[in-house]
Amino acid sequence: MPKPIISVEHLRKTYGHVVAVDDLSFQVQEGEIFGLLGPNGAGKTTSVECIQALRHPDGGEVRVLGLDPRTQSGELRRLIGSQLQQSALPDRMRVWEALDLFAAFAPRKVDWRALMSAWGLDTLAGRAFGNLSGGQRQRLLIALALVNQPKVVFLDEMTTGLDPAARRATWDLIREVRDRGCTIVLVTHFMEEAERLCDRLAIVDRGRIVATDTPQGLISAEPAGVRVLFSATVKDLDFLKKVDQVGQVRREGDRVEVEGSGPVLALVATELVKHGIVPNDLRVERPTLEDVFLRLTGHSMRD
């Protein structure tokens, strides 16, 4: 495995008696989108703020691009990009001014105009920050995180306030940023975002990491398995129990639920058609990251 671009070992941060980050360790490889997924208050934001040299950790070792955030904060901040929660611009600052200003903080000359149009901000160039909608502000703040062409960018709840279409567009743009070689650390409590966007994912709960893997890896390790659901009036469905990969078959009136694993959907569907049963509501439910989280932590993300 190549040398990680970020390594965090036994990170700890407390506020008085409150332990925000207990003992957190993970590594991020160059060029990947790495996600920290967990409920609010799990310690995700505190962790990435320690990594970005915005907070002093109480313990542990952090290296980003070979730099120690505790002692090399200035150098580090020039090389990374960050979109933080609870950060804003002055109300009367215009969109183009913000990009122009933050481009001036970059170590080398950068073309902020291309970024402005990539993030759909060119029509808003002259608009004041105070007059932007929540989603427009968010887009501008993400663009500002990228304006210095960082090697690593930290995005903390980046799609907050975006509508579903803008959210998807944002995911596409972030993938493009990764494809150009930038490493992305994503903090999110949003399952779909973690599943669709992240190459690898750490599930964080109560200041600790409970699992790290690809989203697919986490989900396929879930023993709850796949559920195939459909309606059928036929009484005898025992033939399904003999199908490969099928575990249990349950029915409640016309509703049938077949529990299995792997390619169980295709196998069940084939067998149903063979028996002349062609339900028009055949669907499959796979375990989600929510199930993974529930099993690993014993409580739901929303608790």
Next chain:
Amino acid sequence: MRQLAKLTWVEIKLFARDPLTMVFSLAFPVFVLIIMAGVFGNTPDPEGKVWAGVGPMDYLVPGFCGLSIAAIGFIALPIHLALYRERGVLRRLRSSSVSQLALLLSQLCVSALLAVIGAAAIVILGMAFNGAHAPVSPAGFAAAFVMTVVCFVALGVLLGAVLPNVQAAQAAGLALFFVSEMTSGVGPPREVLPEAMQQFARGLPLTHAAVALQDPWIGRGVNFTELAIVAGITVAAAVLAFRFFRWE
């Protein structure tokens, strides 16, 4: 350097777009001077007891330059910084490797520009329309002016750093400003204040800055004692401001 220049230029533009701050820090001293001019004119007290023996306008014009600087340092700057911190603007700037020195120097540059504009308005109003005389020692006045600007910027940054939020900055800033205006010899002349109030006013930076500004203007020469006091306040405030400055 590039950071500082860009930041300063953007801050100037933002200030120009904010009419409320502009009115308070630049226009308010001008309005009060117009009232003072209407009430007192520029005829010296026949007994020579008040207005330091010179015409009220000659006494007030340099003092009001100080008052205008105090409005920037006591009101505009602390509120500005507290608001930036509360809103997360400072957080945003910090994470883009803006240094504390660049940020604070940009505030000094913007404040200095505002102070010059404010002083120009006061001097023009006083000399062209209300009979104030030109300064006897322009260089002495300029030196005191520069010192006063740096002093009040340091005080403003310190206030912005130690006051917890915008409301506190507003309350403390307005209180300091109006108490200074009434007792520092930039409104009612120093001589008419009761002894106790004069004693109290000696604890206010504007009292010393006002004398340092007035003396070279009205022909009493450069007041090195008062200049030294202002410089001392500046150093202390700057050290504390740098020490206690918080990004969030």
